[in-house]
Amino acid sequence: MAVVLKEPSRTFNEYLLIPGYSSAEDRPENVSLKTPVTKFRKGEEPAISMNIPLCSAVMQAVSDDKMAVALAKEGGIAFIYGSQSIESQAAMVRRAKRHKAGFVPSDSNLRPDQTLADVIALKKETGHSTIAITDDGTSEGKILGIVTSKDYRVSRMDPSTPINEFMTPFDKMVYGKEGISLSEANDIIWDNKVNQLPIIDDNQRLTSFVFRKDYEEHKDNPNELLDSHKRYIVGAGINTRDYKERVPALIEAGVDILTIDSSEGYSEWQSLTLDWIRENYGDSVKVGAGNVVDEEGFRFLADAGADFVKVGIGGGSICITREQKGIGRGQASAVIDVAEARDRYFKETGVYVPICSDGGTVYDYHMTLALAMGADFIMLGRYFARFDEAPSAKLMVNGNYVKEYWGEGSARARNWQRYDLGGDAKLKFEEGVDSYVPYAGSLHDNVALSLSKVKSTMCNCGALSIPELQKKAKLTLVSAVSIVEGGAHDVILKEHSNHI
Numbered sequence: 443m444a445v446v447l448k449e450p451s452r453t454f455n456e457y458l459l460i461p462g463y464s465s466a467e468d469r470p471e472n473v474s475l476k477t478p479v480t481k482f483r484k485g486e487e488p489a490i491s492m493n494i495p496l497c498s499a500v501m502q503a504v505s506d507d508k509m510a511v512a513l514a515k516e517g518g519i520a521f522i523y524g525s526q527s528i529e530s531q532a533a534m535v536r537r538a539k540r541h542k543a544g545f546v547p548s549d550s551n552l553r554p555d556q557t558l559a560d561v562i563a564l565k566k567e568t569g570h571s572t573i574a575i576t577d578d579g580t581s582e583g584k585i586l587g588i589v590t591s592k593d594y595r596v597s598r599m600d601p602s603t604p605i606n607e608f609m610t611p612f613d614k615m616v617y618g619k620e621g622i623s624l625s626e627a628n629d630i631i632w633d634n635k636v637n638q639l640p641i642i643d644d645n646q647r648l649t650s651f652v653f654r655k656d657y658e659e660h661k662d663n664p665n666e667l668l669d670s671h672k673r674y675i676v677g678a679g680i681n682t683r684d685y686k687e688r689v690p691a692l693i694e695a696g697v698d699i700l701t702i703d704s705s706e707g708y709s710e711w712q713s714l715t716l717d718w719i720r721e722n723y724g725d726s727v728k729v730g731a732g733n734v735v736d737e738e739g740f741r742f743l744a745d746a747g748a749d750f751v752k753v754g755i756g757g758g759s760i761c762i763t764r765e766q767k768g769i770g771r772g773q774a775s776a777v778i779d780v781a782e783a784r785d786r787y788f789k790e791t792g793v794y795v796p797i798c799s800d801g802g803t804v805y806d807y808h809m810t811l812a813l814a815m816g817a818d819f820i821m822l823g824r825y826f827a828r829f830d831e832a833p834s835a836k837l838m839v840n841g842n843y844v845k846e847y848w849g850e851g852s853a854r855a856r857n858w859q860r861y862d863l864g865g866d867a868k869l870k871f872e873e874g875v876d877s878y879v880p881y882a883g884s885l886h887d888n889v890a891l892s893l894s895k896v897k898s899t900m901c902n903c904g905a906l907s908i909p910e911l912q913k914k915a916k917l918t919l920v921s922a923v924s925i926v927e928g929g930a931h932d933v934i935l936k937e938h939s940n941h942i
């Protein structure tokens with residue numbers, strides 16, 4: 443006879459937090475959202491932590507190199523999707539790792555024998571007035587001079603004037619040497635009263651520019667998640683089939699953390715993958731595993747050597763696994779159960795294996811609930827797919843801007859092994875849909891708003907950190923009727939407002 447759990451499978455919408463005592467100290471500006479990502483022994487620090495408890499889903503529509511940079515700037519981690527060739531995934535990792543905060547590759551470049559007319563045309567095309575003059579006209583050529591709007595007067599000069607007659611030549615240029623820090627570059631900019639600083643290598647080749655106007659932007663990112671070389675921390679998804687080729691390529695590209703991406707992770711395929719990584723790299727490569735929804739699944743992956751465990755089956759907004767296969771569990775029940783399992787495991791072994799609530803986060807308050815229920819961090823797909831930085835197309839549908847968002851188990855993304863059992867069989871049915879999500883603007887603004895709500899609720903619970911929230915949170919189930927009471931009711935709304 444099958445085991446039948448006594449409790450129904452519950453989701454975030456069925457819970458609310460009951461406020462606890464908050465002192466005068468419990469103010470949002472005092473809240474830390476720092477959270478562990480990789481396992482650690484009692485009394486030790488995790489090798490990787492995040493400054494905000496959010497990571498982006500391993501999905502084609504969500505996590506590429508642009509998302510990786512944008513999210514690391516805020517203090518989180520993007521896991522670049524694995525449903526692409528090893529070469530293109532590694533190239534994305536490499537691009538994100540090469541992206542140095544404040545150092546941007548030159549996008550306007552000409553040769554000295556080109557003319558003022560070329561300068562004007564290029565300025566019109568890019569909208570940028572700083573043009574690097576290199577021997578071959580590329581962004582990595584030997585720099586011979588620079589042209590800014592101070593160097594020419596369109597009304598007084600013949601458009602056919604060669605650039606080398608009016609550019610600021612190299613010997614009169616202010617530049618920085620490759621390897622200097624952003625703050626050193628900014629000091630040079632300020633001391634010399636210039637607006638831009640070309641950065642060059644030992645062979646006088648241009649590597650990037652630092653612009654005065656970007657200074658404020660970088661001052662604004664106190665949470666940036668950087669490695670020891672001041673590069674952004676970048677994650678990537680792997681699968682249980684081609685890991686022997688994919689993992690070395692990603693490591694070579696500089697990836698910081700991997701996660702096995704599978705809709706169902708309580709399987710021998712995952713332990714074989716973890717074994718291979720441990721045999722070849724020991725503990726130096728950090729890798730998460732999943733997804734699971736109960737204690738057995740968690741213990742299996744923790745014992746198999748996972749650095750963190752992802753929790754959630756069938757709760758994703760684009761996911762139809764529960765309908766198609768009849769497997770899964772309400773996201774709240776899964777997180778609560780696995781969090782208890784993690785704490786027991788910690789008590790028994792002294793090893794804390796962080797857990798990630800993956801999928802089904804709809805409202806900002808669901809983030810707070812997931813953390814209160816024990817999640818160390820949260821993986822989101824739909825949430826990030828709505829932003830400018832997500833790779834998918836922005837379209838106008840019925841008068842509204844939307845972005846495309848499709849599941850990794852949809853026909854659009856399939857032909858990769860995530861949704862089969864790790865063998866050679868091709869996917870025979872879909873487990874995800876192709877959809878639109880409302881366009882929501884920039885990642886920075888949205889993450890700031892969502893986390894301000896999380897921090898505010900934490901203060902209502904008297905918690906200034908995630909572990910404190912987990913200790914102090916008091917949760918209650920809500921009745922179906924009381925959910926109506928929770929929204930605006932019995933009033934005539936003046937205009938539609940979006941509460942997400």
Ligand code: MZP
Pocket residue numbers: 499500501705756757758759760761762763800801802803821822823824825848849850851852873874875
């Ligand atoms: P959500 O944030 O859109 O609700 O859920 C994102 C999560 O759904 C992903 O991190 C992944 O675990 C899961 N997912 C991705 N594709 C599918 C699918 O096609 C899926 N079924 O379930």
